[in-house]
Amino acid sequence: MVKTFFRTSAMLLLLSGSALAQNWTVDSDNSRLSYGTIKKNSVGEVNSFEKLSGSVSEDGKLQLKIDLGSVETNINIRNERMRQIVFQSIGSADLTAQLDAAELSQLAVGATTVVDLEATLNLLGTEIPVETEVFVARISDSKVLATTNDMVFLGTEEAGVNAGVDQLKTLAKLNGITRTVPVTLRLVLTTDGKQAAAQPAPAPVQVAFAGDVKAGKKVFKKCKACHSVKEGQNKVGPSLHGVIGRQAAAVEGFKYSKVMANADVAWDTESLTEFLTKPKKFLPKNRMAFAGLKKPADIENLLAYLDSASK
Numbered sequence: 001m002v003k004t005f006f007r008t009s010a011m012l013l014l015l016s017g018s019a020l021a022q023n024w025t026v027d028s029d030n031s032r033l034s035y036g037t038i039k040k041n042s043v044g045e046v047n048s049f050e051k052l053s054g055s056v057s058e059d060g061k062l063q064l065k066i067d068l069g070s071v072e073t074n075i076n077i078r079n080e081r082m083r084q085i086v087f088q089s090i091g092s093a094d095l096t097a098q099l100d101a102a103e104l105s106q107l108a109v110g111a112t113t114v115v116d117l118e119a120t121l122n123l124l125g126t127e128i129p130v131e132t133e134v135f136v137a138r139i140s141d142s143k144v145l146a147t148t149n150d151m152v153f154l155g156t157e158e159a160g161v162n163a164g165v166d167q168l169k170t171l172a173k174l175n176g177i178t179r180t181v182p183v184t185l186r187l188v189l190t191t192d193g194k195q196a197a198a199q200p201a202p203a204p205v206q207v208a209f210a211g212d213v214k215a216g217k218k219v220f221k222k223c224k225a226c227h228s229v230k231e232g233q234n235k236v237g238p239s240l241h242g243v244i245g246r247q248a249a250a251v252e253g254f255k256y257s258k259v260m261a262n263a264d265v266a267w268d269t270e271s272l273t274e275f276l277t278k279p280k281k282f283l284p285k286n287r288m289a290f291a292g293l294k295k296p297a298d299i300e301n302l303l304a305y306l307d308s309a310s311k
Contacts, residue, residue, distance in 0.1 A: 023191060024056040024144070026064070030188040033066065035154075038178040047073045054095075056189065062097040062119065081171065086164035093123040095130065112137045114149055116217065124160050146187045155180045211297075216305025219298045223290070229309040237288065242310045243267050244303065257287045273299050 034048040051067035068087040073079050083089060097119035107113060113136050121128040133149040156162045156179045169177050220229070226237040233239050238251035248265040249256040263283055265271055275282040276299050278292045293299050 211304030
């Protein structure tokens with residue numbers, strides 16, 4: 001549960017802070033981090049953390065603190081068990097990131113935007129990389145609203161709290177507690193500073209391909225369930241780090257299907273474009289379940305992103 005909270009909060013802060021070159025602080029009274037749970041397969045509950053604090057500095061450094069002791073489940077004994085058993089009496093979780101202020105420097109009062117965030121969550125002594133998307137609205141010269149753009153789901157195992165949830169289930173004599181929870185975050189940030197002068201919007205990052213790297217990163221979200229762009233990190237599918245220019249079935253340690261292993265294919269721009277359009281037509285009986293990308297622009301942008309992410 002916890003990772004999701006922080007993941008969303010970080011993004012929000014990130015976005016809002018980068019909109020202006022000045023210091024911003026979290027308005028705790030108007031900010032909210034909530035998550036849902038289901039027990040006994042049918043009983044739904046909404047819990048929250050009552051105390052959030054943090055800031056975005058003038059140079060774009062984000063620091064967000066979630067007070068784990070402020071967890072509110074609306075039952076006192078359960079609050080205490082959450083603090084002691086699930087969070088192991090740790091006072092807080094911290095999320096940090098370095099923001100790029102240029103993208104949001106043009107956000108005028110009344111304007112909105114959606115921003116990607118990459119951050120690090122420190123929870124129970126473990127550093128967890130965080131990626132998400134947040135919606136940001138400039139309410140006034142001194143106030144920004146940031147919320148999760150989509151519902152975020154977090155598993156108790158990846159958050160490192162699975163054992164604690166097991167203990168809660170036993171103590172409460174429950175036959176089940178959901179191990180994946182939806183999380184939402186609303187952050188309001190304020191500043192006493194004046195709005196910085198708008199800066200020219202940066203041009204999209206271009207590579208040797210015709211595509212837009214930033215747009216390609218969004219397209220890659222369709223691939224993330226099965227693939228990573230990190231070198232050596234295989235998932236259901238092989239890592240796509242350095243895929244452009246290598247032979248098919250060349251990732252060491254990944255078990256390919258016979259069809260892919262025997263394919264005499266070099267992944268250049270032409271072959272990847274054809275494969276990404278209709279994988280099953282390009283290589284019949286390959287086991288990739290993805291149906292393909294319909295828009296040529298999406299493929300161009302995706303290739304630009306894959307190339308950029310491999311450097």
